[in-house]
Amino acid sequence: MSSSSLYAILLLLAFATLAGAKDPSTPLYNYKYVCDANRLKAGGLDIANLAYCDKTLSYFQRAKHLTDSLTLAEKAQLLGSLNKGAPRVGIPRYNWWSEALHGVSNVGDGSKFGKIVPGATSFPTPITTTSSFNESLWKAIGQAVSTEARAMNNLGVAGLTFWSPNINVVRDPRWGRTLETPGEDPYVVGRYAVNYVRGLQDVEGQETAKDPNSRPLKVAACCKHYAAYDVDKWTDKGNMLIDRFHFSANATEQDMVETFLRPFEMCVKDGDVSSVMCSYNNIWGIPTCADARLLRGTIRGDWNLHGYIVSDCDSIETIVQSQKFLDDTPYDGVAQALNAGLDMDCMYYYQKYLESAALQGLVKERDMDNALINDFVVLMRLGWFDGQPVYDSLNAKDICSKEHLDLATDAARQGIVLLKNNGNALPLSTDKHKNIAIVGPHAQATSVMIGNYAGVPCKYVSPIDGLKVYANVTTQMGCADVFCKNETFIFPAVRVVRNADATIIAVGLDLNVEAEGLDRLNLDLPGYQNMLIRQAAQASKGPVVLLIFSAGGVNVTEFHKSNDIDAIVWAGYPGEQGGAAIADVLYGKHNPGGKLPITWYPGDYVSQLPMTSMNLRPIDELGYPGRTYKFYNGSVIYPFGYGLSYAQFTYAVTSPQKMVSKKLAFNLHCVQLSFNNTAYVPPCHGARISDLACDQDDITIDVSVTNTGKVDGTETVILFSRPPQGIVGAPIKQVIGFQSVSVAAGKTEVVTFSLNSCKTLSIVTGSAYVALPTGQHTIVVGTGGNAIEFPFQVTLKK
Structure with a gap:
C-alpha cells in the first residue's frame, strides 16, 4: 500500500471519529440532530428502542423517558x-454557554471564530441601542x-443556547456593566428584554402555542442577572472593597x-x-442562586417560566468558597441550589458533587429529574433532538451579510444622542467643512466601539474612516490612551485643529474604566x-x-456651558459600524x-451616597438624593429621555379621554x-390591582407631533404618568409608553x-402591594421644553 493511500485511509478514519461514527457522545456538528438514526446506529444504538426519539410523544414525555x-x-x-x-443512551456532549448580547460572542466557548466563521456582526451595545427607543429595531437586531x-450552528461552530440579554436596571451611574444594559427605567428595560428575546427565539x-413548552425556538435566550445585581467591584473612598461575590443587596420589597x-417578570411573561x-450577589444575606423564594417560588411558580434556571458561572462555588453561606460544604452547596430550583449549573459544581449529595440524602433524585426535564x-424545542429544517439552509452567506451590516449602521445612527447644538453648528456641510480635524483618544476607535x-x-x-467619506481628515491622538496621563500629546493635537474647518474631539471611557468587574469611582473624564x-x-x-x-x-x-464647545454628541459604544453612523449624523x-x-x-452625585446604598428613594436624614429619574431630587446635566434633533417638534394631545373608572367588588x-x-x-x-378587572386596555391617548423645523426628522414620544400629589414614596413620574415617529418638515403625525x-x-406601596391610586393623576408627554401635561382622573366604584 502506498504512503499516499495509507494517509487517505487514516484521514477518513479521523474524519469518521470526529463525525461521531464510533462515539455518539461527540458534538452534533457533523450531524443534523441527536435522533439521527444513522448516528445512533453508528454508536450501536437502535432508534426504535429510544423513546426519547419518538415524535408521537410530547416533549415532556420524551424528556421524562430520557431522564428515567x-x-x-x-x-x-x-x-x-x-x-x-x-x-x-446516545446523548452527545453539549456546551450550554454561548453569549449573544449584541451579536454572537466567543465568550463561554460555546461559539468559536476562526477559518470557518471569521467573525459575526457586532451591533451597538444595548445601552446605545436602547437610546433609539425603537422596539421594532430591538427585535430586528435579535432576529x-x-x-x-x-x-x-449549522457550520459546527456555535451552540443553540445563548445567555443573553442582560436586563439589570442601572441603579447607580458608577456601575461598570451599564454598557450591557438597557438603562435605568424598569419598564423600558422590560420592553427591550421582550423584543430582543422575541427576536432571538x-x-x-x-x-404562540397552546402549550408554550412545545413552542419551537430559533435559539434559546436567557434573561440575566436575577436579581438586584448592579455592583461589580467598587472601592469606598479607597478604604473598603466591595465586589459582586460578597455584596448583599439589601433592597426593600417595594424596590424589588x-x-x-x-x-x-416582563421577560418571562411577555417575552x-x-x-x-x-x-452572584446575596439579597438580605441569601445567595440568589440558593433562594427558593426567588427561584422556585417567583420565577417557576408565580411567573410560570417555560424553560430552565441557570446559575451565573461559578456561582455555587462562590456560595461555598467565598460567601461561606451557612458554612456549607460543596455537597451542601449543590443541595441548596438544586432544592431552590436551579436547573443548570454553569461550570462544574453539580457535576462534581451532586451525585454524592444525592447518595447522602441531601437532595431528592426526583428534583434532579425535574431539572433535567426542564433542560431537555x-x-x-430548539430542534437539537429532531432538527429545525426551516433553518437548515442558513450558512456563511448569512453571517456578516450586507443586510446585517446595514442594520448595525442604522442601529448606531438611531442610538446616537445629540446633547448640545448651539447656533445649529451641526450638521456640518460638505461645502463649508471640507478639511476637518479629529483629535482625542477615540479618534481612531475600533475595538472600543464594540464593548464587551x-x-x-x-x-x-472607525470615526476617521467614516469622516473620510465626507471630508479631508487630519488627526492627532491628543492622549496616548483613554487614561490620558501624559499631557505632552496635547500640543500636537492643538496644532492640528488650528487650520481645520471644523474640529471633532473624540473622548470618553472604555473597558479599562467601566466594565464587568470594574465600577467607576467618579463621573469625570479620565486624566488630562x-x-x-x-x-x-x-x-x-x-x-x-x-x-x-x-x-x-x-x-x-x-463643556455644556462653554461657548468654545458648539455641539456635544454621545455615541455610546456604537458597534463595528459606529464610525459610519457618527459621520452620517455629523454631516x-x-x-x-x-x-x-x-x-x-453632576460630578458631585457620587459624593452624596455610596454605591452600596440600595434605596432608590431619597433619605433626607442621610442627605441621599435618591436614584434614577423616578426618585432623584437634585439637579442634572441631562435628564433621562433627553435628546436633540436638527428639526424642532411640538406636541398636542388630541384624544378626549381624561378619566377612567374602575369597579371594586362589594366584598x-x-x-x-x-x-x-x-x-x-x-x-x-x-385598590390593589389584583382586586380589579385589569385584562383590557382602557385608556387611549392620541398625541399629534408637528415638525416645525426645516428638515425631516424622527421624534421619540415618551409618555410618563405622575401619581396624585401627596402619596408618600410615590415616584416623581414613570414611563408608561414610548413610540418613535418620522415626521417630514412642516408636517404633523399622530401617535x-x-x-x-x-x-x-399603578404604584407599588411601601408594603409591596401593586395598587391603583384614586384621584388626579398627570400624564406627561415628552421631556424638556416641548413637554406637555394634562390631568387624568381615576375613580373607583363599588
Missing part, C-alpha cells in the same frame, strides 16, 4: 453547562443575531417589586424567555482629557464638536433622534396609602397609545 433511562452519575454530569453527554447564530408563524424584578440566570425540553461580549466583528469602520478639550476648543477656528464614547454618563457640565445624512436611557448626573377593600400632611386624602385611597390603567397608573 439515565444513571444517577449521568444525571449529575448532564446538569453541568459543559457536559460529556451520556454516550450509553439578525439569531440568524447568524443558527448559521454558525421566535420562529416565524409559531410565536417595583424596579429589580419587573424587567424579569416567554426560555431561561433565567441567577446572579428546551433542547427539544462582542466576539469578532466582521469589519470596523478635560485639558485636551479646553485647549483644542480654544484653538479651533471652526465649529467644535465634543464626541463622547461611554456607557454611563460623564461630567461634562463645564446630516441622518437626523439624530436618540434619547438618553439614563440620567447624566373587597380599598387599599391604605400614606399621604403627607398637605395632601388631599380621598375617602378611598386606591396613538393604547394603555392598561392598572399597569400604567
Whole structure:
C-alpha cells in the first residue's frame, strides 16, 4: 500500500471519529440532530428502542423517558453547562454557554471564530441601542443575531443556547456593566428584554402555542442577572472593597417589586424567555442562586417560566468558597441550589458533587429529574433532538451579510444622542467643512466601539474612516490612551485643529474604566482629557464638536456651558459600524433622534451616597438624593429621555379621554396609602390591582407631533404618568409608553397609545402591594421644553 493511500485511509478514519461514527457522545456538528438514526446506529444504538426519539410523544414525555433511562452519575454530569453527554443512551456532549448580547460572542466557548466563521456582526451595545427607543429595531437586531447564530450552528461552530440579554436596571451611574444594559427605567428595560428575546427565539408563524413548552425556538435566550445585581467591584473612598461575590443587596420589597424584578417578570411573561440566570450577589444575606423564594417560588411558580434556571458561572462555588453561606460544604452547596430550583449549573459544581449529595440524602433524585426535564425540553424545542429544517439552509452567506451590516449602521445612527447644538453648528456641510480635524483618544476607535461580549466583528469602520467619506481628515491622538496621563500629546493635537474647518474631539471611557468587574469611582473624564478639550476648543477656528464614547454618563457640565464647545454628541459604544453612523449624523445624512436611557448626573452625585446604598428613594436624614429619574431630587446635566434633533417638534394631545373608572367588588377593600400632611386624602385611597378587572386596555391617548423645523426628522414620544400629589414614596413620574415617529418638515403625525390603567397608573406601596391610586393623576408627554401635561382622573366604584 502506498504512503499516499495509507494517509487517505487514516484521514477518513479521523474524519469518521470526529463525525461521531464510533462515539455518539461527540458534538452534533457533523450531524443534523441527536435522533439521527444513522448516528445512533453508528454508536450501536437502535432508534426504535429510544423513546426519547419518538415524535408521537410530547416533549415532556420524551424528556421524562430520557431522564428515567439515565444513571444517577449521568444525571449529575448532564446538569453541568459543559457536559460529556451520556454516550450509553446516545446523548452527545453539549456546551450550554454561548453569549449573544449584541451579536454572537466567543465568550463561554460555546461559539468559536476562526477559518470557518471569521467573525459575526457586532451591533451597538444595548445601552446605545436602547437610546433609539425603537422596539421594532430591538427585535430586528435579535432576529439578525439569531440568524447568524443558527448559521454558525449549522457550520459546527456555535451552540443553540445563548445567555443573553442582560436586563439589570442601572441603579447607580458608577456601575461598570451599564454598557450591557438597557438603562435605568424598569419598564423600558422590560420592553427591550421582550423584543430582543422575541427576536432571538421566535420562529416565524409559531410565536404562540397552546402549550408554550412545545413552542419551537430559533435559539434559546436567557434573561440575566436575577436579581438586584448592579455592583461589580467598587472601592469606598479607597478604604473598603466591595465586589459582586460578597455584596448583599439589601433592597426593600417595594424596590424589588417595583424596579429589580419587573424587567424579569416582563421577560418571562411577555417575552416567554426560555431561561433565567441567577446572579452572584446575596439579597438580605441569601445567595440568589440558593433562594427558593426567588427561584422556585417567583420565577417557576408565580411567573410560570417555560424553560430552565441557570446559575451565573461559578456561582455555587462562590456560595461555598467565598460567601461561606451557612458554612456549607460543596455537597451542601449543590443541595441548596438544586432544592431552590436551579436547573443548570454553569461550570462544574453539580457535576462534581451532586451525585454524592444525592447518595447522602441531601437532595431528592426526583428534583434532579425535574431539572433535567426542564433542560431537555428546551433542547427539544430548539430542534437539537429532531432538527429545525426551516433553518437548515442558513450558512456563511448569512453571517456578516450586507443586510446585517446595514442594520448595525442604522442601529448606531438611531442610538446616537445629540446633547448640545448651539447656533445649529451641526450638521456640518460638505461645502463649508471640507478639511476637518479629529483629535482625542477615540479618534481612531475600533475595538472600543464594540464593548464587551462582542466576539469578532466582521469589519470596523472607525470615526476617521467614516469622516473620510465626507471630508479631508487630519488627526492627532491628543492622549496616548483613554487614561490620558501624559499631557505632552496635547500640543500636537492643538496644532492640528488650528487650520481645520471644523474640529471633532473624540473622548470618553472604555473597558479599562467601566466594565464587568470594574465600577467607576467618579463621573469625570479620565486624566488630562478635560485639558485636551479646553485647549483644542480654544484653538479651533471652526465649529467644535465634543464626541463622547461611554456607557454611563460623564461630567461634562463645564463643556455644556462653554461657548468654545458648539455641539456635544454621545455615541455610546456604537458597534463595528459606529464610525459610519457618527459621520452620517455629523454631516446630516441622518437626523439624530436618540434619547438618553439614563440620567447624566453632576460630578458631585457620587459624593452624596455610596454605591452600596440600595434605596432608590431619597433619605433626607442621610442627605441621599435618591436614584434614577423616578426618585432623584437634585439637579442634572441631562435628564433621562433627553435628546436633540436638527428639526424642532411640538406636541398636542388630541384624544378626549381624561378619566377612567374602575369597579371594586362589594366584598373587597380599598387599599391604605400614606399621604403627607398637605395632601388631599380621598375617602378611598386606591385598590390593589389584583382586586380589579385589569385584562383590557382602557385608556387611549392620541398625541399629534408637528415638525416645525426645516428638515425631516424622527421624534421619540415618551409618555410618563405622575401619581396624585401627596402619596408618600410615590415616584416623581414613570414611563408608561414610548413610540418613535418620522415626521417630514412642516408636517404633523399622530401617535396613538393604547394603555392598561392598572399597569400604567399603578404604584407599588411601601408594603409591596401593586395598587391603583384614586384621584388626579398627570400624564406627561415628552421631556424638556416641548413637554406637555394634562390631568387624568381615576375613580373607583363599588
